[in-house]
Amino acid sequence: EAQVTQNPRYLITVTGKKLTVTCSQNMNHEYMSWYRQDPGLGLRQIYYSMNVEVTDKGDVPEGYKVSRKEKRNFPLILESPSPNQTSLYFCASSSTGGVTGELFFGEGSRLTVL
Amino acid sequence: KQEVTQIPAALSVPEGENLVLNCSFTDSAIYNLQWFRQDPGKGLTSLLLIQSSQREQTSGRLNASLDKSSGRSTLYIAASQPGDSATYLCAANNYGQNFVFGPGTRLSVLP
Numbered sequence: 753e754a755q756v757t758q759n760p761r762y763l764i765t766v767t768g769k770k771l772t773v774t775c776s777q778n779m780n781h782e783y784m785s786w787y788r789q790d791p792g793l794g795l796r797q798i799y800y801s802m803n804v805e806v807t808d809k810g811d812v813p814e815g816y817k818v819s820r821k822e823k824r825n826f827p828l829i830l831e832s833p834s835p836n837q838t839s840l841y842f843c844a845s846s847s848t849g850g851v852t853g854e855l856f857f858g859e860g861s862r863l864t865v866l
Numbered sequence: 867k868q869e870v871t872q873i874p875a876a877l878s879v880p881e882g883e884n885l886v887l888n889c890s891f892t893d894s895a896i897y898n899l900q901w902f903r904q905d906p907g908k909g910l911t912s913l914l915l916i917q918s919s920q921r922e923q924t925s926g927r928l929n930a931s932l933d934k935s936s937g938r939s940t941l942y943i944a945a946s947q948p949g950d951s952a953t954y955l956c957a958a959n960n961y962g963q964n965f966v967f968g969p970g971t972r973l974s975v976l977p
């Protein structure tokens with residue numbers, strides 16, 4: 753089954769404790785992206801990657817890091833989480849070739865930083 | 867910079883009604899436009915994808931249209947059901963894989 757898988761789905765942590773949210777897709781997609789969703793602010797892009805070893809900042813990259821060492825994986829790293837990073841996070845992927853470009857989303861990861 | 871808006875922000879209708887959700891975008895140089903459904907606290911489910919060369923797409927009771935020249939897309943839901951209650955988001959895919967989302971329309975279909 754074609755899917756985007758995020759882990760963990762739920763996480764409560766404390767300020768300053770490094771964490772990683774993993775994202776994996778099995779559709780051989782070149783494009784992957786991270787979003788955060790907050791009430792009243794909608795979906796905002798954090799980082800995206802057009803292919804392996806190619807990453808770029810989205811609208812709200814501060815406090816986040818990403819890496820794209822393999823095509824299928826795109827982890828989101830919070831080096832020193834702060835309470836304002838409490839949010840619902842989504843990973844998404846898409847093909848860049850052909851005429852599709854359909855965006856597929858993971859189930860989301862709800863992060864609480866105390 | 868692309869901006870996407872959606873009207874109305876919220877909509878409440880009785881079961882069985884046909885309804886239209888609107889999505890507007892400021893930059894017509896889009897690759898495609900996609901409609902999603904999101905249930906509370908859940909992920910986004912893709913409903914329909916319209917390529918820039920297409921005028922509309924249909925899936926069951928859903929029909930989405932695209933008018934690039936006017937910067938508009940509409941999602942038509944026929945014979946609405948309580949199970950259609952959710953937030954509906956549109957996203958414009960600009961060249962370069964820059965997906966810009968609208969704020970969503972929260973739909974409630976009353977039994």
